[in-house]
Amino acid sequence: MDCCIIFALWYFVPLVLLIHLLFFIFGDADFALLWASLVGHKPEDKLKGLVVWVTGASSGIGEELAYQLSKCGSRLILSARREEELKRVKRNCLEYSNLQDDDILVLPLDLLERASHEEKTKAAIQHFGHIDILINNGGRSQRSLFLETSVDVYKALMELNFLGTVSITKHVLPHMIQRATGSIVTVSSVAGLAGVPLGTGYSSSKHALQGFFNSLRTELTSYPKLVISTVCPGPVQSKIVHNAFTEELNKPLATAGDQEHKMSTSRCVRLMLVGIANNVKEMWIAQQPFLLFHYVWQYTPTFAWFVTNILAKKRVQNFKAGLDADSSYFTKPKTS
Numbered sequence: 001m002d003c004c005i006i007f008a009l010w011y012f013v014p015l016v017l018l019i020h021l022l023f024f025i026f027g028d029a030d031f032a033l034l035w036a037s038l039v040g041h042k043p044e045d046k047l048k049g050l051v052v053w054v055t056g057a058s059s060g061i062g063e064e065l066a067y068q069l070s071k072c073g074s075r076l077i078l079s080a081r082r083e084e085e086l087k088r089v090k091r092n093c094l095e096y097s098n099l100q101d102d103d104i105l106v107l108p109l110d111l112l113e114r115a116s117h118e119e120k121t122k123a124a125i126q127h128f129g130h131i132d133i134l135i136n137n138g139g140r141s142q143r144s145l146f147l148e149t150s151v152d153v154y155k156a157l158m159e160l161n162f163l164g165t166v167s168i169t170k171h172v173l174p175h176m177i178q179r180a181t182g183s184i185v186t187v188s189s190v191a192g193l194a195g196v197p198l199g200t201g202y203s204s205s206k207h208a209l210q211g212f213f214n215s216l217r218t219e220l221t222s223y224p225k226l227v228i229s230t231v232c233p234g235p236v237q238s239k240i241v242h243n244a245f246t247e248e249l250n251k252p253l254a255t256a257g258d259q260e261h262k263m264s265t266s267r268c269v270r271l272m273l274v275g276i277a278n279n280v281k282e283m284w285i286a287q288q289p290f291l292l293f294h295y296v297w298q299y300t301p302t303f304a305w306f307v308t309n310i311l312a313k314k315r316v317q318n319f320k321a322g323l324d325a326d327s328s329y330f331t332k333p334k335t336s
């Protein structure tokens with residue numbers, strides 16, 4: 001009997017380790033999320049019919065969330081500032097899904113106008129009767145060096161990415177507590193876990209979100225059906241760099257660079273929906289070597305700083321030389 005156990009362990013343990021290693025090398029998400037994508041609930045089964053409020057739904061990740069959720073049969077509340085873009089997203093959702101006009105509410109919303117958030121939440125609840133999932137996705141990034149950046153930019157980043165998200169959550173959470181069920185999913189970033197050059201304000205706002213939601217989760221332990229999740233994507237194809245804050249509030253970014261090296265929006269969103277369907281509380285979604293970098297940051301911070309310093313130096317130099325700072329981490333920067 002003992003021999004059998006030793007024999008089984010002898011083969012089983014290395015096999016499990018090998019599977020994990022292969023998962024890691026070829027993976028584009030953390031282990032929990034990858035396992036959930038293989039053996040967990042399918043978003044099509046779990047999210048069908050649920051009412052999902054997506055902020056930042058007019059572009060990028062939020063727009064793709066709207067498309068994939070509508071295909072899953074979720075009913076949607078689409079929010080962002082640009083109403084015409086939201087209407088375009090709604091038309092596309094209706095064209096490619098079985099949803100009816102009434103199943104999608106276009107609800108224009110400015111995350112900075114916190115005084116309007118109570119009324120917007122009431123409008124969303126009035127339309128569908130309840131909200132099952134809030135996806136706090138709206139936000140902006142930053143491409144500028146600290147020494148050259150106005151403090152107004154830091155205030156704007158915190159107002160939008162942090163306080164705007166906290167404010168919507170503040171209005172939606174009591175409704176979910178009353179029903180003792182619901183999910184609040186917040187799109188943070190790898191920059192919410194690690195430091196990034198050219199994004200001191202952005203990274204601060206995402207670290208603030210991580211701290212806020214990790215703490216909020218600990219206050220809600222008596223509601224087992226109330227799930228607080230954060231999503232930490234690496235670089236994903238979207239308008240994020242194009243729309244980034246720079247040194248001054250209204251100064252546009254000179255060059256947004258290319259998107260080739262980034263994860264596709266559809267893959268990122270698919271993994272997010274798998275995580276939501278399986279109540280994963282923290283989702284790391286990134287291609288290699290960004291995923292490896294996440295793990296290194298968590299387990300060996302001293303070594304992580306060694307690597308970070310090399311990469312950061314290169315990125316700052318390229319930025320100062322007017323080159324594409326984003327694709328220059330691991331690939332040769334384009335000079336024209």
Ligand SMILES: NC(=O)c1ccc[n+]([C@@H]2O[C@H](COP(=O)([O-])OP(=O)(O)OC[C@H]3O[C@@H](n4cnc5c(N)ncnc54)[C@H](OP(=O)(O)O)[C@@H]3O)[C@@H](O)[C@H]2O)c1
Pocket residue numbers: 055056057058059060061062079080081082085109110111112137138139140141160187188189190232233234235236237238239240241243
């Ligand atoms: N793409 C990436 O590489 C990446 C990586 C990690 C995390 N993220 C996070 O993913 C989220 C979505 O970004 P994205 O990549 O999809 O970028 P995006 O294409 O620029 O989309 C940003 C969305 O946020 C909305 N938004 C901006 N300011 C707003 C405001 N004041 N009020 C309400 N909505 C506002 C925009 O809509 P309007 O302009 O119409 O208001 C837009 O729908 C962000 O939180 C970002 O930090 C992105």
